[in-house]
Amino acid sequence: MDAEQLLATEFEEHRTRLRAVAYRMLGSRSEADDAVQEAWLRLSRSDAGAIDNLAGWLTTVVARVALDMLRARNARREDYVGSWLPEPVVEIDTSGAAVAPGDPEREALTADAVGLALLVVLDRLAPKERLAFVLHDMFGVPFGEIAAIIDRSPDATRQLASRARRRVRGAPEVDADLPRQRALVDAFLAAAREGDFAALLAVLDPDVVFHHDSGGGVDGAPRRGAREPIIGAEAVARNALSRGRLFIDFARPAVVNGGAGLVIARGDRTIGVVGITVSGGRIAEIDLVTDPQKLPR
Numbered sequence: 455m456d457a458e459q460l461l462a463t464e465f466e467e468h469r470t471r472l473r474a475v476a477y478r479m480l481g482s483r484s485e486a487d488d489a490v491q492e493a494w495l496r497l498s499r500s501d502a503g504a505i506d507n508l509a510g511w512l513t514t515v516v517a518r519v520a521l522d523m524l525r526a527r528n529a530r531r532e533d534y535v536g537s538w539l540p541e542p543v544v545e546i547d548t549s550g551a552a553v554a555p556g557d558p559e560r561e562a563l564t565a566d567a568v569g570l571a572l573l574v575v576l577d578r579l580a581p582k583e584r585l586a587f588v589l590h591d592m593f594g595v596p597f598g599e600i601a602a603i604i605d606r607s608p609d610a611t612r613q614l615a616s617r618a619r620r621r622v623r624g625a626p627e628v629d630a631d632l633p634r635q636r637a638l639v640d641a642f643l644a645a646a647r648e649g650d651f652a653a654l655l656a657v658l659d660p661d662v663v664f665h666h667d668s669g670g671g672v673d674g675a676p677r678r679g680a681r682e683p684i685i686g687a688e689a690v691a692r693n694a695l696s697r698g699r700l701f702i703d704f705a706r707p708a709v710v711n712g713g714a715g716l717v718i719a720r721g722d723r724t725i726g727v728v729g730i731t732v733s734g735g736r737i738a739e740i741d742l743v744t745d746p747q748k749l750p751r
Contacts (some may be wrong), residue, residue: 461462461502465483465494468509472516478588480527481540481573481747483739489519490501510539513595515604517585524581528597537683539741540573541668541748544717545709564628570711570729570741574665579618586611626733628713635714635732641739642730646694647700654691659736664690669745690740700722701726725748 469490476486493515505511545644576584589595589603590611594682601611629635638657645653655689664684684693694702710729718726727749743749 457502458498461497462509465497465512468512471509472512473590474476475513475593476516476520477543478568478573478576479584480523483526483541483543484486485519485523485527485541489523490514492516492519505745508527509705510599513589513593514603515597517589517600521581521604524584528581535664537667538577538712539665539743539745539748540570540577542570542729542741542743543711544714544715551716560655569625569628569713569731570626570713571644571739572622572625572712574739574741575622576618579621580614581622582606583618584612586615587622588617591619608731616723626731626738629732629735630697632709632714634735635730637715638732638735639707639716639730639736642694643705649695651695654694658690658735658736659688659738660687661685662690662736662738662740664740664742665695667745667748669747682702685707701728 472490472493473483473486476489479481480489481560482485494513494516497512502508517709528549565697576588576648579587585604586597589600590597597608597611597615600615601608604614606614641657642654644650645657662685666712684690701718704720705728706719708715708717708727710716710727711731713730715730716728717724718728726742726744729739729741731741733739
């Protein structure tokens, strides 16, 4: 094996973790893949023999690339109409079984499996806050190393992570039991299909939040369905019984970002993905993605 092949092999050993870092930074698998690919290009142009800690070097590169991408995207999103949601990670497998060892695609799905509700909260952070929180709290990178990435002192970096942590605590505390999540989602679907308003209220948290990302209409033409979040059990239930009929009729179970969710499909065409966050035994957040640019993956 020549030096280039050896370097490629070493890089592949780190790819899954790098994608996980980038996805938590960007909330987009396609952009995460772009960030990881850029890290490979920079590595291939570098003197790899002079790199003492390849994992740390690659993490730093991916973090810097993701930070630049996040800043650019935030600047473009000023005219976004309605809710912006992350690009969902979908697995059409409701068994809840563990990922089979040695299956790269399923391992990658599992690595990316952070709940949509948490990603929505992360997206409200300033880019440097998000980077400090993701690298330190999710991946255990020391503050001294993060400080060098964002050109801040370790103390200032620690403060960024602390501010981010306080905001992240506002995210719903997710019930991790997948079968229990699935039972609630099935009950929600049954109630919506039967038009049972009381049954819907029984499975929804009183402060449930519904987000719908239909694409934002950043080209100057707002897409149909783009709206601000709907908050409260009664408002969300009414929306499900009126505007949601099309999606409910074509819904089928899926695992979305590691939790029970739904895929909305007519024939072979996916028209929506629904991430559902269960907290305290009720549905606390419903995230509907119909943006056509986020669905092909």
